[in-house]
Amino acid sequence: MRTPVSHYFYLTIAGHFHTKGLLDTISEIGVDRVLFSADYPYESMATASNWFDQALISEDDREKIGRGNVRRLFGLK
Helix, strand or coil, rough: CCCCCHHCCECCCCCCCHHHHHHHHHHHCCHHHCCCCCCCCCCCHHHHHHHHCCCCHHHHHHHHHHHHHHHHHHCCC
16 A cells, blocks of 8 residues: 555644644644744744744644644654
8 A cells, every 4th residue: 555645744833823824734734744843043932832822723733733743753752
């Protein structure tokens, strides 16, 4: 069985700190393919973190995007 191409794609939220854009991304590719990030030094980690902490998403989605997805992607505990 072949692995679908979509299996290899992940998106980050760097540079796009807008809740509607985040929700649209989740709607299109699924929450399991979205990763938290900030484009340091061009963006502030504090700005990214503050927005992400307040974004109107479920706590389960916040955990996946914030750390769970990258742990699974890289096989981290």
